[in-house]
Amino acid sequence: MTGALSPEDLSACPAPLADRSTITLAHGGGGRLMRGLIDRQFVTAFSNAHLDQLHDGAVVDVAGARLAFTMDSYVVHPLFFPGGSIGTLAVNGTVNDLAMCGARPLYLSCGFLLEEGLPLETLSRIVDSMREAAGQADVQLVTGDTKVVDRGKGDGVFISTAGIGIVEHDRAIGPAQVRPGDVVILSGDIGRHGIAIMAVREGLEFETTIESDCSPLTGAVLPLLDAGIDVHCLRDLTRGGLASALVEIAESAGLHISIVEEKIPVRPDVQGACEILGYDPIYVANEGRFVCFVPAGEATRALEIMRGTVPGRDATVIGSVAEDGDHVVTMTSRIGVDRVVDMLSGEQLPRIC
Amino acid sequence: MTGALSPEDLSACPAPLADRSTITLAHGGGGRLMRGLIDRQFVTAFSNAHLDQLHDGAVVDVAGARLAFTMDSYVVHPLFFPGGSIGTLAVNGTVNDLAMCGARPLYLSCGFLLEEGLPLETLSRIVDSMREAAGQADVQLVTGDTKVVDRGKGDGVFISTAGIGIVEHDRAIGPAQVRPGDVVILSGDIGRHGIAIMAVREGLEFETTIESDCSPLTGAVLPLLDAGIDVHCLRDLTRGGLASALVEIAESAGLHISIVEEKIPVRPDVQGACEILGYDPIYVANEGRFVCFVPAGEATRALEIMRGTVPGRDATVIGSVAEDGDHVVTMTSRIGVDRVVDMLSGEQLPRIC
DSSP, X not given: OOOOOOHHHHHTOSSOGGGXXXXXXXXXXXXXXXXXXXXXXXXXXXXXXXXXXXXXXXXXXXXXXXXXXXXXXXXXXXXXXXXXXXXXXXXXXXXXXXXXXXXXXXXXXXXXXXXXXXXXXXXXXXXXXXXXXXXXXXXXXXXXXXXXXXXXXXXXXXXXXXXXXXXXXXXXXXXXXXXTTEEEEEOSOOOHHHHHHHHHHHTOOOXXXXXXXXXXOHHXXXXXXXXXXXXXXXXXXXXXXXXXXXHHXXXXXXXXXXXXXXXXXXXXXXXXXXXXXXXXXXXXXXXXXXEEEEEGGGHHHHHHHHHTSSTTTTOEEEEEEEOOTTOOEEEEOTTSOEEEEOOOOSOSSTXXX | OOSOOOHHHHHTOSSOGGGOSBOOGGGGSSSHHHHHHIXXXXXXXXXXXXXXXXXXXXXXXXXXXXXXXXXXXXXXXXXXXXXXXXXXXXXXHHHHHXXXXXXXXXXXXXEEEEETTXXXXXHHHHHHHHHHHHHHHXXXXXXXXXXXEOTTSSOSEEEXXXXXXXXXXXXXXXXXXXXXXXXXXXXXXXXXXXXXXXXXXXXXXXXXXXXXXXXXXXXXXXXXXXXXXXXXXXXXXXXXXXXXXXXXXXXXXXXXXXXXXXGSOOOHHHHHHHHHHTOOGGGSOOSSOEXXXXXXXXXXXXXXXXXXXXXXXXXXXXXXXXXXXXXXXXXXXXXXXXXXXXXXXXXXXXXXX
C-alpha cells in the first residue's frame, strides 16, 4: 500500500482515484490524493500569494510585523493514546506548524466540536491535556468556540486550532529557498506516533509500549534561527510521514532529494511493529519530528545546536539536495540500491491526527 | 421553550440541566447552558486576561500592533439554505467576530472536516460560496487544513474558520466599557436566519421565501470607528438571538439594560412564522445583525452613519442602560408590561450556525 511505485506505475493506473466524485478517507491521508483535492478545490478558488505556497502556515505582514498564521483540525481516533491525546495533538500540531514557518508561537484559538452524549469527564481530561501542552509550549489559548452536533453526526470530539506567531528574523523559509548542495537534517527517530495509534486502535501488544512522539518543536527550531543558521526550509512530518514531506518539497523546489535509508533513525520496536504490520517507516505519521534544510557548510553547526535541545537531541543528516531534472526523492536502501520514493498515494492510517 | 423565565423560576429547577454528566445539544445553543460549560471547562483551565473577557475574539498586542484574533466552527444543517450556505456563514461569521472587536478583518484560515462519501460537487459549491463571501468582505483566505472522517462520524461538512484583523484605533470595546446612559442601537430586523433554516429543515412554506440575513458587518462598523464615535460595545446576534447577547452584556457589565419590544424591527413574515412555530423573535438566531452601545449624546450621529451603510440601513435605537443593582435585561412589551428577559436556557434550534 505504501510501496515505492514509480511515476510510470502511477500514470498507468486506468482509473485514477482522484477522479472519483466523492470524498474518500484517502483524501485525508496527507498524500497525493489530498494534495490533488487541495489544488483543485481550494487553491483554485482562493488563489493568492500566501495560499499558493502550500506551506504549513502563512506568513503575513500586519502593521509592520511579520506574523505566522496557521490552522489545523484534529480528528484522531481514539481520543487518548500512549504519549498523548487529541488535546496534546491540538496544541502541539498547531505550535509546530508555526515553528515550521520560523515563527515563535504566541496565541492559540480552539474550536471544539462536541458530539451529543460525550461524557463531560472525557472533555475535562482533554482540556487538562491541552492546558499542560500549552504550558510546555509557552503559548496562550486566548479565544475559542464550542459547537454541539447530534449523536451519530460526530465522533466524541473534534478540535480545530488556529495559531499566530511572530517571525523575529528576515529570513524566508520554505521549499522555494531550498538550494542544490543543501543537506537534509532529520530531528529524530521516525514512526512512533503512527505505530502508537495503530497499536491502541487494533489492540496490538508489543514488548514495550510505543509512545507517540507528540511534542512541541519550537525548542529545536528557534535556537537555530537565533544562532543565525541559514535555514532554508523546515517541515514537520505528520500524515504521510517523512516520504510525503520530502516529495512535496522536492516537487515545490524543483530539485532532487536523495536520502540514505540506514541514516534514518527508527527504533527497533517501531521497526519490528512496521514489519509485522507491513508498513514502511518513512510513510508512518509523526507528531514531533521535522526536517531542516541548510547549506552543507552550516550542517555541523546546525547539528550541534539541534543536539543540544530536547526535541533535536537525536538529529542527524539523512541526505542532500541536487539539481537533477527529475524533481523526485530517491533513497539508497540498506543493500545499496537506489529507488524512487513517492508520496503516500492515498491513506495509510485514517484519522491519525 | 424560549419564554421569559424569571431568575426565581430558574433557580427553582430541581435538577439543573447543567449538572448532567454528558454533552447535550442544548450545550451548543448559545445560551445559559453553553455559558456554564465554557466557564467551567475552558475558562477555568486556560484562564488569562484575553480569554476571561469572553468576547467574540481576543485583542492581542504583537510587535506593537493591536490584532484581533478569533475562531468559530460551523455545523449548520442543512448545508445550503435560502440566503446562504455553510460556506457563507464560515466567512461572514468570523469576519463579524473580528468586526465586533472593532477590527478590520484581514486574513482567514479554514479547516475543512469532510465526511467520507461527500459529493465533491457539494464541496465545490461550498467553496464557491466562500470565495464570493470572502470577496465581498474583502478578506483573504491564506491557509487551511483538510481532514476526512469515516462515514457516519461526521455530517457532510463542518468548517472551522479563524481570522485575524487589525485594530486601527486606541479604543477598548467590550461589555466592560458599557456605561449607564448608553443607548442600545440594533442594526436591523431580527430573526431571519433562524427562521430561514427552520423553514428549509422542516419543509415549511410561507407566502414568501424568508432568506437568511447572513452578511458581513464591517461595512457598518468601521465607518462608526473611522468617524470617531465613542463606541463602547459591539456584539453580533447569533445563537441565542438578541436576548442572549443583551443578557450576557448586562451581566458582564454589571448594569441594567431595558429595551422596548415595539422598537425592535421584525419583518411581518418572520413575525408570522415565529407565531406559528411558537418562537419569540428575540431568541431567534441572526447572522448579519449587531447591537452597538454608544453614549446617548452620540446616538443621533451614530444612527446617521449606520443608516448610510448597507448592513446598517435599518438601524434603530431599541433601549438604554441604567445603573440598577440587578444586572438584568427588561423588555417593555407592546401592552406596556415590563418583563425580565433571560438568556436562552438551552437550545432553540440546534445547529443553526
